[in-house]
Structure formats: C-alpha cells, structure tokens
Amino acid sequence: MGWIVLLAAAGLFVIVLLWFVAMYNTLVRQRVDCDNGWSQIDVQLKRRYDLIPNLVETVKGYAAHEKGTLEAVIQARQQAVSIASDGAHAAEKALAENTITQALGRLFALSEAYPQLKADANFRQLQEELASTENKVGFARQHYNDCVGRYETSRQTFPTNIVAGAFSFQQREYFRVEASAEREAPKVSFSN
Amino acid sequence: MSETGQTPRSPTPPPARRSALDRAAAGATATDRAVREGIKAYPGTITYIDLIRKNKRDSAMLILLMLLLGAAVGAAIAAALALYATGDGASLLPSIAVGAAAALIFGAFGVLWSWFGGANAILRMSGAIPVGPQDDPELYNVVDEMRIAAGIPMPKVYIINDSALNAFATGRDPEHGVVAITRGLREKLPRDELQAVIAHEIAHIRHLDIRFAMLMATMVGLIVFACDAFLRVAFRGGTHGARRSSGGKGGGAGVLVLLVIALVLAVVAPLFARIIQMAYSRQREYLADAGAVELTRNPEAMANALRRLGDDEEPLVDTANRGTAHMYIVNPLRKVRKAHGEVETLFCSHPAISKRIARLLALLR
Numbered sequence: 001m002g003w004i005v006l007l008a009a010a011g012l013f014v015i016v017l018l019w020f021v022a023m024y025n026t027l028v029r030q031r032v033d034c035d036n037g038w039s040q041i042d043v044q045l046k047r048r049y050d051l052i053p054n055l056v057e058t059v060k061g062y063a064a065h066e067k068g069t070l071e072a073v074i075q076a077r078q079q080a081v082s083i084a085s086d087g088a089h090a091a092e093k094a095l096a097e098n099t100i101t102q103a104l105g106r107l108f109a110l111s112e113a114y115p116q117l118k119a120d121a122n123f124r125q126l127q128e129e130l131a132s133t134e135n136k137v138g139f140a141r142q143h144y145n146d147c148v149g150r151y152e153t154s155r156q157t158f159p160t161n162i163v164a165g166a167f168s169f170q171q172r173e174y175f176r177v178e179a180s181a182e183r184e185a186p187k188v189s190f191s192n
Numbered sequence: 193m194s195e196t197g198q199t200p201r202s203p204t205p206p207p208a209r210r211s212a213l214d215r216a217a218a219g220a221t222a223t224d225r226a227v228r229e230g231i232k233a234y235p236g237t238i239t240y241i242d243l244i245r246k247n248k249r250d251s252a253m254l255i256l257l258m259l260l261l262g263a264a265v266g267a268a269i270a271a272a273l274a275l276y277a278t279g280d281g282a283s284l285l286p287s288i289a290v291g292a293a294a295a296l297i298f299g300a301f302g303v304l305w306s307w308f309g310g311a312n313a314i315l316r317m318s319g320a321i322p323v324g325p326q327d328d329p330e331l332y333n334v335v336d337e338m339r340i341a342a343g344i345p346m347p348k349v350y351i352i353n354d355s356a357l358n359a360f361a362t363g364r365d366p367e368h369g370v371v372a373i374t375r376g377l378r379e380k381l382p383r384d385e386l387q388a389v390i391a392h393e394i395a396h397i398r399h400l401d402i403r404f405a406m407l408m409a410t411m412v413g414l415i416v417f418a419c420d421a422f423l424r425v426a427f428r429g430g431t432h433g434a435r436r437s438s439g440g441k442g443g444g445a446g447v448l449v450l451l452v453i454a455l456v457l458a459v460v461a462p463l464f465a466r467i468i469q470m471a472y473s474r475q476r477e478y479l480a481d482a483g484a485v486e487l488t489r490n491p492e493a494m495a496n497a498l499r500r501l502g503d504d505e506e507p508l509v510d511t512a513n514r515g516t517a518h519m520y521i522v523n524p525l526r527k528v529r530k531a532h533g534e535v536e537t538l539f540c541s542h543p544a545i546s547k548r549i550a551r552l553l554a555l556l557r
Contacts, residue, residue, distance in 0.1 A: 036343070044340070128330060129329075135333075139341035139487075140340050140341075142341055143342070
C-alpha cells in the first residue's frame with residue numbers, strides 16, 4: 001500500500017516537473033523570438049541608414065538649393081545612428097526613426113516639383129528601395145511587437161507567471177510609433 | 193460648361209477599382225450575394241487569431257483520421273490475404289498486426305521521399321523558373337517584406353511562365369521555402385493585392401502547410417495505390433481462393449463477411465482518403481487567408497485579390513493537374529473555374545471563393 005502511494009507521489013512530482021520545464025522552455029523560446037525580432041528591425045534600419053546618403057547625393061544633383069529639407073534628413077539620420085549605437089531603449093529609438101520617416105516624406109514630396117529628378121533612373125531605384133525598406137522596418141516592427149505581445153502574455157498570465165517570476169524573465173518593451181494610425185483596418189459597416 | 197446644359201463632371205474620374213466590399217454590398221452577381229449572406233454567419237467579434245485556432249484544431253483531427261484510415265487499410269488487406277492463403281481465421285490476428293506494421297513502414301518510405309524530393313518534383317512539374325533580386329526588384333521586395341512580417345528566412349522566388357492568375361508555395365520547412373507565382377499574376381495585380389497573395393503563400397510556409405500538404409498527398413497516393421493493388425489481386429485470385437475454401441475445411445460465414453468487409457474497405461478507403469485530403473486542403477486555404485491578413489493587416493486587399501483571381505477564367509492547363517491542384521491559391525483546373533469556384537463538394541480542393549471572401553470581410557466589420 002505504501003509503495004503505491006509513494007509511486008503515485010513520485011509520478012505526480014515528475015508530471016509537475018515536466019510541466020514546469022515546458023513552461024520554462026516556452027518562455028525562453030518567446031524571449032529569443034523577441035530578441036531575433038529586435039535584431040531584424042536593426043538590420044532594416046541599418047539598410048535605411050546606408051541608403052540615405054546616396055539619396056541625398058542624388059537629390060543634390062537636381063535640387064541643391066533645397067538645403068533645409070536635405071539637412072533635416074541628414075540630421076535625423078545622424079541622430080538615429082548615434083542613438084542606435086548607444087543601445088537605447090525601444091521608445092527613444094522609435095522616436096528617432098519616426099523623425100527620419102517624416103524627413104524622408106518631406107524629401108519625396110519635394111521631389112514632385114523636379115521632373116528631371118523624378119525621371120532619374122538612379123533616383124527611382126533609390127525611391128523603390130527606400131519605400132520598400134520603410135515597409136520592411138514597419139513589418140519588422142510589427143513582427144517584433146507580435147513577439148513581445150506573446151511573450152508578455154505568457155509572462156503575466158497564470159501559471160507561466162510563476163516560472164517567469166522565479167527565473168526573473170525581464171519585461172520587453174513594445175516598439176511603438178505614436179504619430180501614425182497606419183496599418184489599422186478601416187472601419188466599414190454593412191448596414192444594408 | 194453647365195450653361196451649355198452639360199452635366200458638370202470632374203476632369204478625370206479615378207479608375208474604377210471596385211473593392212470586393214463594395215461589390216458584396218451591391219450584390220449584383222451570385223458571388224456577391226453569396227459573400228453578403230456568408231458574412232452574416234460570423235459573429236461580429238471574430239479575429240484572425242480565432243480563425244487560425246479553429247483551423248489548427250480541424251487540421252489535427254483530419255491528420256488523425258488519415259492515419260487511422262491508413263492503418264485500417266493495411267490491416268484489412270493483410271487479413272484478407274491471410275484468409276486467401278489459409279482459408280480459415282487461425283492466423284488472422286498476427287496478419288492484421290503485420291499488415292498495419294507494413295502499412296506504417298511503406299508510409300515512412302513515402303514520407304522520406306516527399307520530405308527530400310517532393311518540393312523539387314513539384315517545381316519541375318509546374319515548369320517554374322527562379323528569379324533573383326536583380327530580375328524583379330519590386331517582386332523580390334514584396335516577398336522580403338512579407339517574410340520579415342512572418343519572421344521566417346527569405347524563401348526562393350519562382351515565376352511560372354503562364355498568363356493565368358495563380359500562385360503556390362512548397363518546401364519542407366521555412367528554411368527550404370519556395371514561393372512561385374505566375375507571370376500573369378505578377379503583371380496584372382496592383383502592389384497591395386500582390387502583397388496579399390504573397391502573404392497568403394508565406395502564411396502557408398509559416399504554418400507548415402507546405403509540409404503537411406506534401407505528406408498528405410503522399411499518404412493519399414499510397415492508400416490509393418495499396419487499395420488498387422489489393423483489388424486487382426482479389427479479383428484475379430478470387431475464384432481460386434473461393435474454390436480452395438469450399439474444397440477445404442470451409443471458412444464459414446464469418447470468413448466470408450470478413451472478406452466482404454475488406455473488399456468494401458478497399459473500394460471506399462481511397463474515396464475517404466481523398467475526401468479527408470480535400471477537407472484538409474480547404475481548411476488550409478482559410479487558414480492561409482487568415483494568416484495573410486495577420487501579416488498585411490489588410491483584409492480588403494486579400495479579398496480583392498481573391499475576387500480578381502476568382503474572376504479570371506483562364507485555367508493553368510499545362511502545368512497543374514489533379515495531383516497538384518490543391519497547392520495553388522485558387523483552383524487552377526478548368527472544370528472548377530467555369531463555375532467561378534462557387535460549387536463546393538467533398539472533393540473540392542478549395543472552398544468557394546465567396547466563402548473565403550466572406551470570412552475576410554467579416555473581419556472588417
């Protein structure tokens with residue numbers, strides 16, 4: 001009789017242990033996903049930093065006197081690069097990147113007034129590359145935020161929060177972009 | 193202008209790109225009305241996460257059913273063969289076990305083949321050619337954007353030289369993923385719809401549908417093959433076996449019943465296998481539509497793209513067949529296309545276009 005009780009207790013212990021291991025591994029996997037997602041954003045941001053000087057040079061060839069706009073782009077880039085190398089938090093980074101996006105937007109708006117610039121093959125290629133890189137930054141951010149969402153849900157909900165607390169899984173920050181309501185599906189109603 | 197009696201018009205009206213949503217609201221065609229009715233079937237609070245969860249559950253059920261069916265076929269064939277050989281039920285149980293084991297071993301070989309050679313075989317069959325970032329930067333960028341959103345490695349990109357509108361994905365895992373689209377699709381779709389189609393294919397890769405689809409096709413092929421072989425043997429050797437059992441100790445009614453069951457199973461199993469495969473295939477399409485929206489956050493572009501692909505009546509005659517039809521984003525075969533993908537039977541590889549659009553547009557409310 002005593003044997004059976006002992007065996008049942010041991011079995012129960014093993015089951016609980018395996019359950020904890022599974023929860024721990026889930027948390028680790030989700031944290032790794034977050035870190036991978038974060039480095040993916042960095043890859044795309046780096047690509048954008050590399051493209052911007054080329055773009056500025058090309059635009060200068062046709063619209064050198066638009067100094068203010070050009071300098072705003074260069075400055076925004078430099079600021080973002082220095083923040084990136086400081087290893088800053090998601091919030092500051094998002095702000096710097098947002099500034100670049102706005103400055104680039106003004107630059108592309110300005111290019112509308114220069115037909116020769118718009119016809120330049122090099123400019124057009126850079127425009128496609130930068131527009132796509134912009135999208136990639138957005139999608140990398142979306143992926144990172146999805147990962148953080150899953151990780152934070154596990155970290156904060158019962159019973160995984162016990163494991164997360166015991167092994168001090170740190171909080172991960174969302175990469176938020178405040179200025180835009182982009183990527184939000186339009187609200188449409190079917191009233192008829 | 194208006195003094196001359198002419199109605200004032202805006203100088204250049206924007207090109208009429210009617211969205212699937214507007215068309216459903218207007219309800220001019222049967223498809224549009226089906227979409228409008230279909231939307232009402234979904235609760236207002238549905239999200240793509242709910243869709244994915246439901247699809248995963250259904251898919252797991254179907255795989256389980258398929259395994260049971262395969263084992264049953266193996267066991268039944270072995271049992272029947274044992275009855276032929278001995279004429280009585282003495283060695284029935286061991287032969288059932290042997291049959292099930294043999295079915296599993298054959299299945300394992302089939303799985304290994306499709307695992308390592310399946311993707312290449314499919315690409316060869318469809319006549320797809322690889323494209324690099326230099327050949328088509330925009331297409332390459334769109335694929336890159338979507339795979340970043342999905343967090344998977346960059347898949348290889350292939351173009352099928354055909355003017356029909358279609359696409360498929362293959363490969364055994366995301367590291368070996370392949371996205372193939374037709375030239376017609378590349379040329380006719382605006383960027384947001386191209387993005388939606390690519391996202392649908394990336395979702396297939398991300399959900400490992402590509403692996404399941406290939407394994408499923410292999411299993412169905414094996415079941416069909418085994419049953420076919422068994423039926424041939426049964427009908428040729430049938431008279432011989434019957435003579436022997438009547439001349440010998442006599443198998444009795446029990447043996448006869450078992451034989452009949454095995455024969456019926458051999459006839460019905462391939463049909464069942466096909467029905468399960470197609471049900472799974474339809475689930476995968478819904479799942480990939482939902483997964484695509486998760487990546488693009490744009491259900492309307494996905495719905496518009498499906499509408500456009502559904503309206504395109506050109507079949508992929510040369511490159512698609514019944515064996516590969518289930519892999520494509522919309523059914524590439526002529527018979528189904530003619531009905532605008534509106535008929536949906538147990539043997540359809542794809543859900544009706546209107547049902548897919550309805551699920552997507554239900555997300556927009």
